[in-house]
Amino acid sequence: MTSSQPKSLPRPKKKKPKRRGRPHRSEGGVKxxxxxxxxxxxxxxxxxxxxxxxxxxxxxxxxxxxxxxxxxxxxxxxxxxxxxRRARVLITARHDSLNAYVSSSGVKLSAHGAIAAFINPMIELSQNGDLGWKSYFALVAQIDNTPWGGEIIHRVFDTSVHELIEILQRALPGIPKRELYWAYNFLAGSMMLALSETERVDRLSDGLCRAKDLDEVRTRLVNYCAGGFLAMVTEERLAGRA
Amino acid sequence: MTSSQPKSLPRPKKKKPKRRGRPHRSEGGVKxxxxxxxxxxxxxxxxxxxxxxxxxxxxxxxxxxxxxxxxxxxxxxxxxxxxxRRARVLITARHDSLNAYVSSSGVKLSAHGAIAAFINPMIELSQNGDLGWKSYFALVAQIDNTPWGGEIIHRVFDTSVHELIEILQRALPGIPKRELYWAYNFLAGSMMLALSETERVDRLSDGLCRAKDLDEVRTRLVNYCAGGFLAMVTEERLAGRA
DNA sequence: GTCTATAACTGGATAGAC
DNA sequence: GTCTATCCAGTTATAGAC
Structure with a gap:
């Protein structure tokens, strides 16, 4: 718009030679x-x-x-x-974990078991995968709480979530699907905050809890979420009785 | 560092007069x-x-x-x-709500009641306050999931959270304080995702659930979180029996 | 308290040599 | 595939007139 300036000025001066060193061809074999x-x-x-x-x-x-x-x-x-990049790996790990749970437990599925099978692969990758996984989960957590992030999260992760919902519906046959979606949404909020390892809880509890201790997080998170799902079943039964 | 360029060039040309209109003194009385x-x-x-x-x-x-x-x-x-700006209002509303709950319920406090008293003021402000509250909650949710956000969230909101924790400890006397902090952290994740009204759940459920329908959210969120807290009590009792 | 003008610098992006 | 050199629109922030 304001292109009223001369297009080609005759280069004012020589520039300094910038950085001089070995060209970083490949470092540790990584390109x-x-x-x-x-x-x-x-x-x-x-x-x-x-x-x-x-x-x-x-x-x-x-x-x-x-x-x-x-x-x-x-x-x-x-x-x-x-x-x-890491979404493929994560989704595969989750898929395998959910399948293993379903075939191991036969007909008697539980919400607790399904949720554990869904969450555990993430904890596992964060603890035993390369360090990049921690950054990755922090990134996903951040994008998930963004108005514009829904698009990419939906595209990448929703099919994986539907696998969980299917199993939960078999584990909790009395509960309508929309209740499961609501509950999953609450679960997702807790899970992503926990995996992002923000040290909110460290400060709040003055060091009593440490967000980076994922062994502490795993059992508590699964228990908490399972309790939440079961509370919705109870509520549904009470409402249905009216 | 690259300040090898001439310092004072002799101003190239006249600039365009930019915008011309009434000076926006005050618009609708707001400065x-x-x-x-x-x-x-x-x-x-x-x-x-x-x-x-x-x-x-x-x-x-x-x-x-x-x-x-x-x-x-x-x-x-x-x-x-x-x-x-809005933190004062929110914290006061929460404080009043928690106090009203405690004095109304006498000695028999419940986790469900305390959590409702904590969450309801936010839902209320989002539904009946001015529209800025929706932006505000979306902003807090976003900052909360950020590595650098802990600082400001801690400074602004933690005293308010401690009021809740106190009441929960009276409602659930058997449970150690650190379990309450963990559970609150999970609650915070769910609550902020819900209040940010990201339309994650709309897409996931293909329209069955609508994040913007806070009447739907309120009861479910409170039930879910209360169920989560109670699950941790149960777990604690089981562990204590060993 | 509000607006003009501009300083000083950084941003994403590209063309083309090697 | 990688690096040099550069473009230029747009960035935060300030000085000073009104």
Missing amino acids: ARGRLLDAAERLFADRGFYGVTTRQVATMAGADDALIYYHFKNKWGLFNAVFE | ARGRLLDAAERLFADRGFYGVTTRQVATMAGADDALIYYHFKNKWGLFNAVFE
């Missing part, structure tokens, strides 16, 4: 593309999409800025790539 | 400061701190950019002012 994803994952988890610049990502990755645009087209492309 | 807070609240809720520019805030407020720096010192000052 620039992977390093960029790792760096972006960490930074996006810390400060969100808008709080991170492509230059910060490139710097942390020890790669050149321009490589982001070569590999991922633009900043959103990078973000989506980060988001989807 | 610029308040309009800036309202606009910032909405925009920060939509896109987070880094996703919003001071210019966007000023434009939406119909005020001048420079007023932000006059009234709030800088962008973070604006953010904190937004965050703290």
